[in-house]
Amino acid sequence: MIRVHFTAADLGRVTFRTEPQPLWEAVLAARALGARSMSPVARRWRRTAAPRVQGSMRPLFKLISPTGMFPDFLLPETSGDGLDPAIEALMDTPAEVIRAELEPWLPPGIDRYMQGLLDGRAGSRRALGVAVRDFHQQVLIPSSAELNSRYGADLGIRTHALLHGGLDTLLSALHPDITWATPTLTTHGPLDLPQVDIQLGGRGLELYPSPLTSSCLFLDVPDRRPVLVYPSAELPTADPAATTDSETADALADLLGRTRAAVLRALTHPATTTQLARRVGISLASTSDHTRVLRAAGLITTHRTQGTALHSLTPTAHPFLTRASGGIPGQIANSRRTTKESGYS
Structure with missing residues (x-):
């Protein structure tokens, strides 16, 4: 369970990205390929996407654990939109940041690539950049139209909720596993995990819908606006012949x-x-x-x-x-x- 505590300033800084971010999509998609629990949309996507995975993409998958955890540095803050600035920011991650986020979780006797990443070697950084680019171009782009459409559809639902009910309605209806009781947003996972409390402290919150996750994810990095990734809406299609009596x-x-x-x-x-x-x-x-x-x-x-x-x-x-x-x-x-x-x- 994650409890996100808002201040009055945070309530005025709740935002969405207007379109999916390439690096976020790559990381979420790579994570989804190994996920245990998936939505039907993600499962259908995986059947067509998995055969496109190639060996050059292995460095990306090495940074995603079997439980779906991944280091925060995989999603750096960028100065521009698009994949290129994101990959550049990723490759420029300081070695001490990489070591701080990876070393506590790595077993002894890691392979040459991971050791090179911890040491800040240029070759390991380039390999990670190539992995992300290849994965995005060869695995994600063929299905980007559907994924982008689902992202846009979710934004439409949230816009309608905000216009007709305000922020309380928006936050209350994000997902069945998210509850809102002013000033706290609570996410419930499939397991009874220890409670984690996050203080936004005026940084605001960015909301990011994704059809490739079945549970909520939270990115909380100092001096950055926190991000809540939640499963995008997957609503049944109304039957035109259905009665409304x-x-x-x-x-x-x-x-x-x-x-x-x-x-x-x-x-x-x-x-x-x-x-x-x-x-x-x-x-x-x-x-x-x-x-x-x-x-x-x-x-x-x-x-x-x-x-x-x-x-x-x-x-x-x-x-x-x-x-x-x-x-x-x-x-x-x-x-x-x-x-x-x-x-x-």
């Missing part, structure tokens, strides 16, 4: 029962069993029972990797869920938020 508004609860309907609505964003239990406010055992029934009915699918189960809606569930809820996907999300009030911690 108010008499059908509770049809889903009538059919499935209130709790099971809440479980299904909560999966407009994929979730692990722990995340899903937290969203709906029920026990893990009850969550497992409801997902078993929904899976047998063909409404959700479950992918299991190394002990983690990620649940997501099937194509069958999307029009059914929208029609039974009597409205647009945003209304489905809102009904889920009403449910979580009773027990979402």
Whole structure:
């Protein structure tokens, strides 16, 4: 759990980038290729992207741990937009910064490349720059149109929330695993990890949606605006033929029962069993029972990797869920938020 504490000055400095940043996208995409839990969008992307990975990209992957952690210096602050200034800033990272961020996590007997990076050798730095550039051009660019479109769609949703409800509405509706209670934003992960408290202290906060992560990531570097990466919206598409008659508004609860309907609505964003239990406010055992029934009915699918189960809606569930809820996907999300009030911690 990460608790982000705002001051009055921070509330006036909440921003988004107008478009995805090339180096951020490269790091998030490289991380996604080894992720255990993924959204359906990221899983589809990985099937086509993984065959494009080449040996020259290995230095980038060496800096991403099997758990998805990576050093802050991979995402430097740059003076200009585009990939070239970002790679230059990355290659200019002081050796002492690299050592401070890497050495505590490295096992003894590291390979020549990693030792060269720790020593600040020009060859290792160039290899990292080549790795990032090759990965961006050969793995990311072929799918950049879809990823950019999803980024833009999420910004559209956030703009609508800000215009119609203000900053409180924007922060409250970022993702089911993010809660906002002025002046604190809390992110909940799939596991019960120790609480981390971050004081913004007037630096503000940059929000960065990504379809390539299923959990929230936080970059907090001194003297920089902190960045919260959150899973971008993945909402079901409304069925044009769906009825909006108010008499059908509770049809889903009538059919499935209130709790099971809440479980299904909560999966407009994929979730692990722990995340899903937290969203709906029920026990893990009850969550497992409801997902078993929904899976047998063909409404959700479950992918299991190394002990983690990620649940997501099937194509069958999307029009059914929208029609039974009597409205647009945003209304489905809102009904889920009403449910979580009773027990979402």
